[in-house]
Amino acid sequence: TSGSKCRACKAPAVIDLPRHNANFCAEHLLQLCRRQVEKAIDDYEMFSKDDRLLVAVSGGKDSLAVWDMLVEAGYQADGFYVGLGIGDYSDESGDYVRRFADERGLTLVTVDLRDDYGYDIPTAAKVTKRVPCSACGMSKRHLFDKAARDGGYDAVVTGHNLDDEAAVLLGNVLRWDIEYLARQLPVLPARNGFPKKCKPLVRLTERETAAWCLIRGIDYLVEECPIAAGNRHLYYKDTLNSLEQKSPSSKSAFYLNFIDNMAPLLADQSAAAAGELNDCERCGSPTTNELCAFCRLVEKSSAHEPVPVELVLGKRGR
Numbered sequence: 001t002s003g004s005k006c007r008a009c010k011a012p013a014v015i016d017l018p019r020h021n022a023n024f025c026a027e028h029l030l031q032l033c034r035r036q037v038e039k040a041i042d043d044y045e046m047f048s049k050d051d052r053l054l055v056a057v058s059g060g061k062d063s064l065a066v067w068d069m070l071v072e073a074g075y076q077a078d079g080f081y082v083g084l085g086i087g088d089y090s091d092e093s094g095d096y097v098r099r100f101a102d103e104r105g106l107t108l109v110t111v112d113l114r115d116d117y118g119y120d121i122p123t124a125a126k127v128t129k130r131v132p133c134s135a136c137g138m139s140k141r142h143l144f145d146k147a148a149r150d151g152g153y154d155a156v157v158t159g160h161n162l163d164d165e166a167a168v169l170l171g172n173v174l175r176w177d178i179e180y181l182a183r184q185l186p187v188l189p190a191r192n193g194f195p196k197k198c199k200p201l202v203r204l205t206e207r208e209t210a211a212w213c214l215i216r217g218i219d220y221l222v223e224e225c226p227i228a229a230g231n232r233h234l235y236y237k238d239t240l241n242s243l244e245q246k247s248p249s250s251k252s253a254f255y256l257n258f259i260d261n262m263a264p265l266l267a268d269q270s271a272a273a274a275g276e277l278n279d280c281e282r283c284g285s286p287t288t289n290e291l292c293a294f295c296r297l298v299e300k301s302s303a304h305e306p307v308p309v310e311l312v313l314g315k316r317g318r
């Protein structure tokens, strides 16, 4: 971008965005991010300023960026963090999240798997012979939903960005997984005791959220979860980035046109998957069984000796 100028004000640019066919200075990059987030919130009817929001934060750039953007825009947004017990990664990610919240005087709700439930992700993966990401994703979803119910929040928010959603979409399309496709929406309405789920960053790429953090002085954990390395999700991202390089904006067309044109055609598929649920005997969460999947996981894993993360690094998934 050396020598290039901002499209809006002609000041020296800090970032080039081929999909917008333009360069931007710091201030106008922030403005672009704010507008894309507001557009996602409005177009998909996510929430209003009267709603209390709970934002899942991991210490990475996307979740801290979305929390920052919502607070800056005047939304009532608290943070939610789960200590997963994934070695140094979890210790560091918790530090970043707590520092972010402390510096800004924001409310952070935290759960620690080891302290509060007597297990951690490596141990759960080993004991149940599941891939770590499946035990992890299920635990995080359960605790996030529970925290939203217990705290009386109106909606939960995650930092999934355009790159994440397009990569998941590619995976779902490669398998023609209709049930997953039908549920892959920027907003899932509340149903059966599950809170409304919103993804305000679906119109922003990782580069844009990273630039937001850099300009706003947000210190985030750059390192990814060690278990994520080498999984299919990253390979799908690379594939989409090669396409994007040859034809800018193909990534956003792939995802956003799916949401506008294709997802409505699948709507009845997702309604069919809903069905009636009971309350879990132990924790009261909605489930199709007597005990929910989380309580069954806790039962199996919590009496077990802690397993070091290195022992489960070979097993990926997602």
Ligand code: Q46
Pocket (backbone or CB within 6 Å): 121, 132, 133, 134, 136, 137, 225, 226, 227, 228
């Ligand atoms: S934290 Fe958990 Fe992710 Fe790590 S174990 Fe997998 S799901 S990769 S977003």
Ligand code: ZN
Pocket (backbone or CB within 6 Å): 006, 007, 008, 009, 010, 011, 024, 025, 026, 027, 028
């Ligand atoms: Zn400018």
Ligand code: ZN
Pocket (backbone or CB within 6 Å): 280, 281, 282, 283, 284, 285, 291, 292, 293, 294, 295, 296
């Ligand atoms: Zn339960």
